[in-house]
Amino acid sequence: MILGVALTNSFGAHPAAWRLPHVNPEAYTDVDVTVEHARTAERGGLQFVFIADRLFLHGDLAESNPLFNMDPIITLSAIAQSTERIGLVGTASTSLFEPYLLARQLKTLDVISSGRVGWNAIPSFEPDAFANFGKEPPARENKYERLHEVMQVVQALWGSWGYEAGKPDQQGMYADPAHVKPVNLYGTQVGARGPLPVPPSEQGQPVIIMPASSGYGLQAAVMYANIIIAMPSSIEEGRAQRQAIRQATAQAGRNPEDIKYLAFAGFTTGDTEREALDTRLALDAHTDIRLPLARLSSYLGLHQQLTQPDKPLTAAQLAAVQAHPGDARSARTVALAHAGWSPRDILAHAIFDPSPSVVGTAEQVADHLQEWFEADAADGFMLNFDDFSTEVGNFVDDVVPVLQARGIFHNTYKGKTLRDHLGVPAQYGFDSRVAGPSV
Known part of the structure; x- marks a missing residue:
């Protein structure tokens, strides 16, 4: 690729x-x-x-x-x-x-x-x-x-x-x-x-x-x-x-x-998904969460504000969520809610980034790239990173070897x-x- x-x-x-x-x-x-x-x-x-x-x-x-x-x-x-x-x-x-x-x-x-x-x-x-x-x-x-x-x-x-x-x-x-x-x-x-x-x-x-x-x-x-x-x-x-x-x-x-x-x-990326999310949360802490929370509520199909951003959705809220038909990001958001992530963590999964994003381990990143590549959805990728000072190196040191081991990226x-x-x-x-x- x-x-x-x-x-x-x-x-x-x-x-x-x-x-x-x-x-x-x-x-x-x-x-x-x-x-x-x-x-x-x-x-x-x-x-x-x-x-x-x-x-x-x-x-x-x-x-x-x-x-x-x-x-x-x-x-x-x-x-x-x-x-x-x-x-x-x-x-x-x-x-x-x-x-x-x-x-x-x-x-x-x-x-x-x-x-x-x-x-x-x-x-x-x-x-x-x-x-x-x-x-x-x-x-x-x-x-x-x-x-x-x-x-x-x-x-x-x-x-x-x-x-x-x-x-x-x-x-x-x-x-x-x-x-x-x-x-x-x-x-x-x-x-x-x-x-x-x-x-x-x-x-x-x-x-x-x-x-x-x-x-x-x-x-x-x-x-x-x-x-x-x-x-x-x-x-x-x-x-x-x-x-x-x-x-x-x-x-x-x-x-x-x-x-x-x-x-x-x-x-x-991070050694664990939790570590990667915490890295993203450290960035999100400098931004106002109110508008993203309101948008998240809409993506979940809820007609109420999410007032507890650090707690998973209640059983009643989960029973009411529904994805917008044909919207891949909405479907992913609903899946994250059902997986037990809090609203703040759902946002930290980069669901509102302009392009599909992975906040997780090197293997999760490689899985995303491999799935798209082998599905003929792309011949390759333009990579975006939240923080160039750490993430370019993390990708090179952690993700590239996984892609090479899987035989989908060149060795030199x-x-x-x-x-x-x-x-x-x-x-x-x-x-x-x-x-x-x-x-």
Whole structure:
């Protein structure tokens, strides 16, 4: 299976991670902290680290750190110099960055990292992001029109310094200029002359990652992406979405095996389930429990407030609980209540996290990953951790050996590039097989 770790900030996925006594509260501006998390992930053989982005200040500074990193590409450049094998995936907007700049920065990073870079290509949608560039958000269809143009111009620029240009020859040419050519590619919104002054990397050009979507977004993802990342809430949803993507990929003219489907998953581990829950409770203690308790009551189908958060539900309450039909999280919540967990402990099981999460032992975490993987609900996972300072290491030291012993995760890197790690095909320039909108 493929495993990437989301290092969106220097603290963790839980908004209170920065308050923990063992955490450096200034880690947001300390790139060495993020570098160390990446080195730990590399020690465990994880295929890549991932840094998401939003182009505006996101978060309530009175309560927590900014949710997103200061700048993904610059941060990944620092990580590249301190690691050797692990892939480096960063987010950059197709809506607000010009394709020549994107192509140059991403391919430069790919060259200096010896072919380990991936680009999470996303269109921006938030008014705050457009405001920072002095623009108004476009209509949805125009957003994807620009995305298609940017993707095609960027890939054309990546391929503009051809392999045939050769290596520098001190007795002859540095590069054959006949094979370093302008692209002269222009659409209605973006364009570039080229060529790009960056030769091929060890993997040719960066891997492309995109989020799962529908409609215009799905059409774009199956045309360009090597990796599609999703947030399914159940095995059934993951399996259905993965199959829909594979079918759409074939319709776009590509081999469905060329795209890997990854699902988000979150974890907090401990030697026992109780220990893991206590770790999560130490974080939850910094947040207001009243709103989650009210939401929990609704998920249990109760029409009353839960006034005793530290005691299991009464027999009368258990007789009244019922799961919402078709809601996997509601069903899990009801099961935890019947198992005798208190409301506070049910919340500590991360039932309201955006993606399925396990708070438990290394074996329980491995069970979750193996169940999804063997059910064809995912080709791999984007890992989220509450507290990066402890949980990345816990996963590497405790969960990875279990997965390796079960034969579902590799024991060592087999290649050097991100394409090697992911098992996606070589590509240089635009994929001529693709059928879809063109510039």
